[in-house]
Amino acid sequence: MYFVSFPVTAGEKLRGKLSSACPVLVNLGTLQGVFMTAHSTGRKDEALSPQEQAAESGANALQANPLSKGPEGPAALVLAQEGEVVRVTLSGAWSLEGTLPSQDMQRALALLGKKGVGRVEIGVRDLGAWDSSLLAFVVDMRFLADKRGLGCDLFLPEAMQELLRLAFAVKSREGSGRDKKKLGFLESLGAAALAFPARLSDVLEFVGDIALALARLVRGKSAMRGKDFLAALYECSVSSLGIVAITNLLFGLILAFVGSVQLISFGAQIYVAGLVGIGMLRVMGAVMVGVVMSGRVGAAYAALIGTMQVNEEVDALETMGIPPVDFLVLPRLLALTLMIPLLTVVADLMGMVGGFLVGISILDLTPAQYIQSTINMVNYRHGLVGLWYATSFGMVIAFFGCYHGMRCSRSAQGVGRATTTAVVHSLVGIIVTTAIITIICNVLNI
Amino acid sequence: MTGGSHAAQAGIQGQAAKSGQPVIVAHDLTVGYGSFVLMREVNFEVGRGEIFFIMGGSGCGKSTLLRVLMGLKEPQQGSVTFLGRPFWPGSLADRYVARRRSGVLFQGGALWSSMTLAENVALPLEQYTSLSPAEIRSQARLKLALTGLAGFEDYYPSEISGGMRKRAGLARALALDPAVLFLDEPSAGLDPVSSRLLDDLILELRKSLGTTFVIVSHELASIYAIADTCIFLDAATRLMTARGNPHALLEAPDTNEAALRFLTRGEGRDKVLAQGMH
Incomplete structure (x- = not known):
């Protein structure tokens, strides 16, 4: 993986070459043209992304991988940070059966844990067909943002917003989460020792039940x-x-x-x-x-x-x-x-x-x-x-x-x-x- | 629940969605066990994105018909095509292709008891996609959240209630974003709020992902709220005696008497229409 910095003026020349699968670090201004055209096909969307505004304001560095090839192109996401705002733009066709921009998705999630991030904005541009592969990523981002106390603004198609509403309609029940800590040998031994009296008591209770049943049998009841x-x-x-x-x-x-x-x-x-x-x-x-x-x-x-x-x-x-x-x-x-x-x-x-x-x-x-x-x-x-x-x-x-x-x-x-x-x-x-x-x-x- | 705008909306969407090649075509089906015939001469089509209900009294063969459509049971007679491909009669390979495109919610959830809820949802994703473990975990969490089980990923089926097991079964059925979802009594055992959320989920999945639903249910509230088309299986005649939109069937003068009794809970058409109980 390598990163290259481009001046704003070089961006226009390179626009046609930016479909490389390699992650590149470019000035947001270079991408303005790339994201200017919104497409809508079938259940595809036309929601405006916050990236466009960011591009106009000349935001700091952003990371793109790979750049959008339009609604029919591969799933892609663009990550940008402006001050305390992280902007994520999703594009291309997202499918469970296709290839997802996994590294960029992980990078976006990791960015939410960094200092100086106060809000995240998720939008779409040139988004093609999508399924729950996209939805799951958005849910992850929102879960993480909520967990870290960050604001989360979603600029997503209506159908996606509705599914998200359903996903968050029932809040996670307090205390329902599981502590996945695995016990060590000594802890397991201690836990077994502590559980032994209760287990023995249960066995003895069953013995008592049998004794009572035998007594009932003897009495003909x-x-x-x-x-x-x-x-x-x-x-x-x-x-x-x-x-x-x-x-x-x-x-x-x-x-x-x-x-x-x-x-x-x-x-x-x-x-x-x-x-x-x-x-x-x-x-x-x-x-x-x-x-x-x-x-x-x-x-x-x-x-x-x-x-x-x-x-x-x-x-x-x-x-x-x-x-x-x-x-x-x-x-x-x-x-x-x-x-x-x-x-x-x-x-x-x-x-x-x-x-x-x-x-x-x-x-x-x-x-x-x-x-x-x-x-x-x-x-x-x-x-x-x-x-x-x-x-x-x-x-x-x-x-x-x-x-x-x-x-x-x-x-x-x-x-x-x-x-x-x-x-x-x-x-x-x-x-x-x-x-x-x-x-x-x-x-x-x- | 009154039919109202909820049903009207469903009807409009259903008509729009019904265009194009049918997802399922059942022709002259006879289903039963051994030499015993449960239902004969069953004919229907299920359009893409349609919400299709199979109704009928207990023991009329609804679930058996669903098992035929799911590929778990061979019909005694007749044919079924699935997404334009032969299903019954057809090769096992054809049926496997069809099954890959469909999800099933069984009556009791049918979760694998040795796996957590997240693992139950993850298994089809592990089998059929190349997603990373983290992405599969995210998918499982999403599908469980969609069915109201956020936070229960690491629970085992034996540790949750029957209604929750059913919802987890639905999450598993949704794992691969299937083209067709077969739901066997999805609302049974759910509280009214969960049942309504399930209806909303069905409508949203149809709207956003174009999912087709084939549902066996007795829940009239759900049928009136979300069904585009329903068929009625009559145990007495062993025939499919009604087919159409439930609201249209309720109002049509020539609707089969048994189907009408079912749709009005035996209270009579006039009372149901007057009180807006549909």
């Missing part, structure tokens, strides 16, 4: 419908049976393979039966069912209830005096809590079948040896501990699925977030619960 409960039972039992069976069969196979790698070197492959049996019955069967069900059912609960929140279906229940927890949460919570232990029994059996298949096909054990070894090594107490895990997992998964659904924000994004968070919290909950129960079992020597 619950709004829970039997068929909703049956549907929930079906969804988390029969519908999930296939996936639970397959995953646990494969998990049993994997467990047997991994275990046999070391045991076979000691000739102790017979202990694979105990490893798989105890592992599956005591914890792994329940954990596998928990993981599968948190993805399959917990996510579905969050998405379903979340979508109901978006559609105001939950509000509709409340306005009718039906507690949403009774109607939506209780059937799902009870169904999953009841069904996960049963699924775990299936999972345990399938896992042991997997181990059995490895034992008789790879480890040279006979079916009778494997079964007898399992009976000898596996105690029924392992199975009971496994069911304890499973029941706890059922409650955890249903709780987080329903909680995040009920607290879902009213948007598609909110439903997605609720679903993801429900799964993540369920998985974390399963691990934490496993740790707690394991410690308790160790302490009690179970």
Whole structure:
């Protein structure tokens, strides 16, 4: 970019050459002839620009880029400053699909922030077809002028003035603006810590709601419908049976393979039966069912209830005096809590079948040896501990699925977030619960 | 709102604007779902710069007809041309060209919930123009200001009211200064002042940018205030039973009875005319 100063007399000679795209700094007088002819075509305008007056009075320097080629020429703006007045003249065809004088537009906006500027005048000359690309620039100029306390005079076509009137008809609501400041790591940590008590209180409130709903159920005053409960039972039992069976069969196979790698070197492959049996019955069967069900059912609960929140279906229940927890949460919570232990029994059996298949096909054990070894090594107490895990997992998964659904924000994004968070919290909950129960079992020597 | 000068002005502008090639021509359209016919033998033209209303009782097929005109649903029979190009039947490419020239305001706003209002408006500009990010931001601010949402650029749709969502949807529809705007129940859910501002905006956009409007609405105040032409879809006969300027239809002796009942809110032509309720 370069700037050239021209004396007034040179201006006339250069008038024909000033269509260069390069920004030039010229005396306003040189441009007088260029802007003397106003055109009007269609929705084009003929409003006089303040530049003409400025030209006559011999204003100071101005910047032009590119100079107008008439209404059909490219969009252009001329920027001039006379004392404390900034004058902007717009010309050419302005279109969202065309090329805009972006640099000049930025320069004009920047000029409003400089010292010594008290007023801005925006006018048009040789303006061709225009659309909101021009309007947006004018609005920006006026917003900025208002913000800086500058006067703003508009010499624009009537149609444009009317649209501007509409744009400014509804004032920006006080306090509606957003502070876009991004929090740093420590600030985020602090904000999370400060938000934790409220979050915990909300979780506990939901626990309380469930407790009250259970109390209503016991007293026979619950709004829970039997068929909703049956549907929930079906969804988390029969519908999930296939996936639970397959995953646990494969998990049993994997467990047997991994275990046999070391045991076979000691000739102790017979202990694979105990490893798989105890592992599956005591914890792994329940954990596998928990993981599968948190993805399959917990996510579905969050998405379903979340979508109901978006559609105001939950509000509709409340306005009718039906507690949403009774109607939506209780059937799902009870169904999953009841069904996960049963699924775990299936999972345990399938896992042991997997181990059995490895034992008789790879480890040279006979079916009778494997079964007898399992009976000898596996105690029924392992199975009971496994069911304890499973029941706890059922409650955890249903709780987080329903909680995040009920607290879902009213948007598609909110439903997605609720679903993801429900799964993540369920998985974390399963691990934490496993740790707690394991410690308790160790302490009690179970 | 009385019709008065507001409507007269709209009528004059509409006549002036109607000259030239029609923007939309619907010929012998049959619309419906599967084998079920909602409306048949629908014929009309929408002129450039015209404000065209589709009226009718609930469930008569107004929104379905609009979906056909927007290219979202294929008619069971008949043809549609858009700016002189085939639309239905037509290639997907033809329909994409037409869609690029049109904007749509859906009933509920249909804003993308993961984006702020400014981002919602900016997305079509990012896709179809070479404007700089600052210019796109300015455009978004302008379009939101035009719809009365100045200052709400950084809000998410879930953080604003239903009426505001609708206005933001209109701002998004205006993003590319489309030649044709399809509005599905634009005034529903808006307060009277916002509704009047919307009418003013429609008139101004038509006047300044030559925008054509195809509007599905039940709002008689808006219909009388700004419509150049309206058609009435009759659910009972499944036919388009009236077409013309709403004031002219109100006064014409041969206007279809169902259309007249709609235009007079069932109160009778004489009462409406006497009380200047149109």
